[in-house]
Amino acid sequence: MKTISTLLLFVTLLNAYSQQQANLLSQNGLQRNLGDSPAFSHIQVLKNTDYNTEGTTYFVDDLKPGKIRILNNDTYIENVELRYDIFFDQLQVSANGVFFAAENELISDFVINDGNASHWFYNSRPYAAELELGYVRSIYKGEQVSVFAKDSKRERKTDSSEPYSSVRNTIEYLDEVDYYIYTNSDKGFVEIKSKKKLYESFPSLKEFGNISKSNLKDEEFLPKLAMFLEKSN
Numbered sequence: 001m002k003t004i005s006t007l008l009l010f011v012t013l014l015n016a017y018s019q020q021q022a023n024l025l026s027q028n029g030l031q032r033n034l035g036d037s038p039a040f041s042h043i044q045v046l047k048n049t050d051y052n053t054e055g056t057t058y059f060v061d062d063l064k065p066g067k068i069r070i071l072n073n074d075t076y077i078e079n080v081e082l083r084y085d086i087f088f089d090q091l092q093v094s095a096n097g098v099f100f101a102a103e104n105e106l107i108s109d110f111v112i113n114d115g116n117a118s119h120w121f122y123n124s125r126p127y128a129a130e131l132e133l134g135y136v137r138s139i140y141k142g143e144q145v146s147v148f149a150k151d152s153k154r155e156r157k158t159d160s161s162e163p164y165s166s167v168r169n170t171i172e173y174l175d176e177v178d179y180y181i182y183t184n185s186d187k188g189f190v191e192i193k194s195k196k197k198l199y200e201s202f203p204s205l206k207e208f209g210n211i212s213k214s215n216l217k218d219e220e221f222l223p224k225l226a227m228f229l230e231k232s233n
Contacts, residue, residue: 037101039088046171055173057087057153060114063094068102068110071126082112084121087153087173089134104134122148127182128189136180140223145230146182147222148189151175179222181229192216198225204232 034040039057046053063081068091070077081094091102091110109122120141124133136148158170179192181202190201195211205211208228215221 034092034099034101037088037090039085039090039092039101042088050169051157052170053173054170055153055175057085057173059084059086059119059151060112063092064112064114066110066112068093069108070106071108071123073108082110084110084112084135086135086151087155091135107135110135124148124189131189133180133189139179139219140226142226142230144184144233145226147226148180148182149219150178150180152178177217179217181222181226183229192222202229204229207232 042057060083063083066080066082067076067078068080068082069075079095083092083094084090085092090104091107093100093102104123105125107123108126109120112119112121120138121135122138124131124136133150136150139147139149152175154174154176156172156174158172180189181192181198182189187201190198192198195213195216198211198216199206205225205228208225211225
């Protein structure tokens with residue numbers, strides 16, 4: 001049972017706009033000390049090794065203004081700053097000078113505002129927990145058909161072969177993105193791997209027109225497929 005002091009801490013940290021929302025945050029235990037998170041531990045390990053680091057584990061390196069919503073709640077928590085560690089699939093939150101990690105299984109969706117761009121992420125667990133996709137970025141969200149991107153980082157280590165070399169070992173983080181079409185039907189998430197596989201999953205796309213290999217990684221083109229599927233169903 002959470003204490004009253006914990007409840008007040010949530011009110012202070014997240015600027016909850018109602019006592020009902022504050023109670024919900026407290027009951028769900030949204031806050032977790034960042035020091036207990038694997039992502040933070042990973043950062044600390046990197047700081048204390050002989051590895052140079054190229055790139056970062058984050059979707060956007062710096063904290064950015066945004067908002068979050070917890071599951072089964074219609075109200076967004078605003079006036080927070082967010083940073084998404086895509087290597088560990090973990091959302092980090094800064095509010096009123098306190099920095100902590102959010103419990104991923106409790107987050108419904110969140111928005112990171114980066115300049116003129118707003119990046120909207122949804123928790124895929126309620127829809128397809130078995131896929132273990134975690135947070136997916138919305139490319140297009142229709143009533144029946146949507147397109148999501150799963151951003152990830154691949155870690156590549158380069159070790160110096162010279163025992164007395166002054167060159168340090170390197171950990172490089174490389175960006176990778178997979179794309180999915182999501183339908184509200186029993187198909188759920190369908191990964192966009194190739195044109196052939198896409199046609200097998202969605203035969204009506206054969207009537208769409210030319211689809212090139214490069215189109216399957218084009219975030220401006222993919223919504224057109226989703227809109228076509230929505231109209232043809």
